[in-house]
Amino acid sequence: MKLLGTDASPYARKVRLVLLEKNIPHTYLIDPPREPGSLTVRVNPLGRIPALILDDETCVFDSPVIAEYVDTLNDAPILIPRADALARMRVRRWEALADGIMDSAVVVRTENARPADKRDTDIISRHNNAITRALAHAAGQLDRHEWCEGASITLADLALVSALVYLDLRQAERDWRGAHPNLAAWFSRISARPSVRATLAG
Numbered sequence: 001m002k003l004l005g006t007d008a009s010p011y012a013r014k015v016r017l018v019l020l021e022k023n024i025p026h027t028y029l030i031d032p033p034r035e036p037g038s039l040t041v042r043v044n045p046l047g048r049i050p051a052l053i054l055d056d057e058t059c060v061f062d063s064p065v066i067a068e069y070v071d072t073l074n075d076a077p078i079l080i081p082r083a084d085a086l087a088r089m090r091v092r093r094w095e096a097l098a099d100g101i102m103d104s105a106v107v108v109r110t111e112n113a114r115p116a117d118k119r120d121t122d123i124i125s126r127h128n129n130a131i132t133r134a135l136a137h138a139a140g141q142l143d144r145h146e147w148c149e150g151a152s153i154t155l156a157d158l159a160l161v162s163a164l165v166y167l168d169l170r171q172a173e174r175d176w177r178g179a180h181p182n183l184a185a186w187f188s189r190i191s192a193r194p195s196v197r198a199t200l201a202g
């Protein structure tokens with residue numbers, strides 16, 4: 001299978017981490033959708049990354065669907081709990097929280113890229129406030145636990161680390177480590193994992 005993404009995309013990082021943690025053979029292709037000739041716009045009607053192309057050419061999108069599909073391919077590890085409905089909901093809710101941070105950070109970046117007189121400062125502050133609240137929620141839920149959910153790594157951890165890497169990339173001025181030392185300690189532990197380091201290497 002082939003994964004289309006870019007190194008900056010937090011959604012692509014999330015599914016790259018799922019593939020790497022589960023040790024699923026794949027080819028990672030950097031394919032910015034806005035570049036002429038992009039494969040992404042030919043295979044994904046939404047023209048977005050990440051897109052996973054299976055060996056029979058089936059295209060899987062978007063990132064939650066890819067993560068869920070890939071998680072069914074083996075059990076080592078199981079990243080989305082299968083039997084415990086509440087645990088499963090909590091993992092998916094972590095993913096929604098992390099994806100929401102990514103969504104808001106993308107909106108802020110897009111808005112800030114406009115000329116100063118065309119920026120909507122209300123939109124910028126609403127989305128920045130959402131990120132601030134989501135980080136406080138994440139820190140509160142994480143508390144002193146080693147993992148976001150349960151006793152081992154799940155999709156929740158992979159989604160959250162992807163959101164935080166993206167914040168460091170696009171909002172370097174945001175001192176989320178100072179605001180949430182427990183989140184900072186969790187982040188430095190998880191970012192030492194070979195999977196995370198591999199996605200940061202490129």
Ligand SMILES: N[C@@H](CCC(=O)N[C@@H](CS)C(=O)NCC(=O)O)C(=O)O
Pocket residue numbers: 008009010011033034047048049050062063064099
């Ligand atoms: N909800 C989607 C969001 C994917 C998304 O918005 N990807 C961005 C890149 S981070 C994209 O491809 N945007 C289209 C573009 O850049 O033209 C997912 O989870 O996969």
